[in-house]
Amino acid sequence: MSHGHILGDSEYKSQVSAVWKATLYxxxxxxxxxxxxxxxxxxxxxxxxxxxxxxxxxxxSALKAFFIIAEFMHLKYEKRALIxxxxxxxxxxxxxxIAFSWEASAWFHMKGLVSP
Amino acid sequence: MAEETVLHHPxxxxxxxxxxxxxxxxxxxxxxxxxxxxxxxxxxxxDAFTFSAFLISYGAIRMSxxxxxxxxxxxxxxxxxxxxxxxLGFVSIMTFILILSSVAVVxxxxxxxxxNKKGVLKWMLGGIIGGAAFLGCQAWxxxxxxxxxxxxxxxxxxxxxxxxxxxxxxxxTKSPGPVAFGALFFGITGFHGFHVFTGVCLNVWxxxxxxxxxxxxVGHYEMIEKLGLYWHFVDLVWVFVFLAFYLL
Numbered sequence: 001m002s003h004g005h006i007l008g009d010s011e012y013k014s015q016v017s018a019v020w021k022a023t024l025y026x027x028x029x030x031x032x033x034x035x036x037x038x039x040x041x042x043x044x045x046x047x048x049x050x051x052x053x054x055x056x057x058x059x060x061s062a063l064k065a066f067f068i069i070a071e072f073m074h075l076k077y078e079k080r081a082l083i084x085x086x087x088x089x090x091x092x093x094x095x096x097x098i099a100f101s102w103e104a105s106a107w108f109h110m111k112g113l114v115s116p
Numbered sequence: 117m118a119e120e121t122v123l124h125h126p127x128x129x130x131x132x133x134x135x136x137x138x139x140x141x142x143x144x145x146x147x148x149x150x151x152x153x154x155x156x157x158x159x160x161x162x163d164a165f166t167f168s169a170f171l172i173s174y175g176a177i178r179m180s181x182x183x184x185x186x187x188x189x190x191x192x193x194x195x196x197x198x199x200x201x202x203x204l205g206f207v208s209i210m211t212f213i214l215i216l217s218s219v220a221v222v223x224x225x226x227x228x229x230x231x232n233k234k235g236v237l238k239w240m241l242g243g244i245i246g247g248a249a250f251l252g253c254q255a256w257x258x259x260x261x262x263x264x265x266x267x268x269x270x271x272x273x274x275x276x277x278x279x280x281x282x283x284x285x286x287x288x289t290k291s292p293g294p295v296a297f298g299a300l301f302f303g304i305t306g307f308h309g310f311h312v313f314t315g316v317c318l319n320v321w322x323x324x325x326x327x328x329x330x331x332x333x334v335g336h337y338e339m340i341e342k343l344g345l346y347w348h349f350v351d352l353v354w355v356f357v358f359l360a361f362y363l364l
Contacts, residue, residue, distance in 0.1 A: 006231055012226065016223065016226060033363060034208050041203065057363040061356060068348055069352065072344075072348040072351070073352075081147045082147040086161055093165075104176040107180035108182070
């Protein structure tokens with residue numbers, strides 16, 4: 001975003017409405033998350049596998065993260081070079097998650113062997 | 117006259133390239149972004165790795181335990197509600213407070229692009245109030261959990277266990293849960309809270325710098341944008357802390 005020019009009226013209006021739209025979506029996602037968590041607690045816990053709920057929560061949180069980064073942090077409107085330079089290092093996290101889950105399951109089994 | 121020339125051409129004195137103003141840097145850079153904003157982005161990237169390390173180790177420790185406290189039973193208190201149990205209620209309110217404070221700061225950034233000092237001040241104040249409210253909520257939650265007996269090295273939220281009837285006469289006792297829970301909870305929410313606190317302090321500075329007309333004199337409100345990036349990052353991290361501690 002260059003600082004040379006001052007935002008015009010139409011640009012201003014569209015930016016503000018984009019922010020409020022993202023806010024609305026994030027609010028709806030959070031409400032749905034809480035409602036589903038409560039539904040789960042009271043009615044669904046015995047019928048559906050927990051994994052389904054967890055996958056839903058992770059996807060919903062990723063969506064919220066997308067709105068914050070793209071809209072609030074304005075990254076959607078930046079040059080692609082900047083977006084790529086920020087996104088590529090995060091690939092390491094994929095391996096970190098795989099490696100630590102692997103490790104955790106090994107610890108879990110070892111505890112079973114050690115404790116009486 | 118000679119003195120003035122020197123002042124305007126620092127390369128004569130230092131032998132370095134003259135300082136490049138933010139605008140010029142942005143238009144020359146392949147990323148079309150000023151040096152300050154780019155560096156804020158890379159700082160946030162590194163901070164994202166710090167938080168990821170915390171949250172991934174939380175996940176690994178949690179997965180290696182056969183039993184873990186149910187968030188719906190641990191985090192079910194709300195201020196002014198006495199002993200009524202409202203699972204997720206209070207943290208949802210905290211989440212909304214932080215999202216709305218983030219929205220206020222985005223709107224301050226947009227007003228900054230219009231060089232609207234009053235608008236920047238209004239929305240920055242909103243963002244500061246939201247951040248302070250969030251910190252207040254977190255203080256209440258910590259105080260409540262400490263009252264319940266949670267400590268960095270002690271976790272009272274254990275599984276219900278049938279007492280050994282031939283040794284003690286109690287049939288149902290609360291046993292302590294995995295010790296790591298307390299340390300992880302206070303460590304991670306505390307580190308996030310520290311970021312919120314830093315962000316509020318920086319935003320207060322931004323508010324007063326705007327008030328004094330500092331950015332108006334400079335000709336742009338880029339500093340508010342940088343403060344905004346940091347503030348949204350704090351909100352972003354909360355999404356994942358909320359996921360890890362309260363939802364999963």
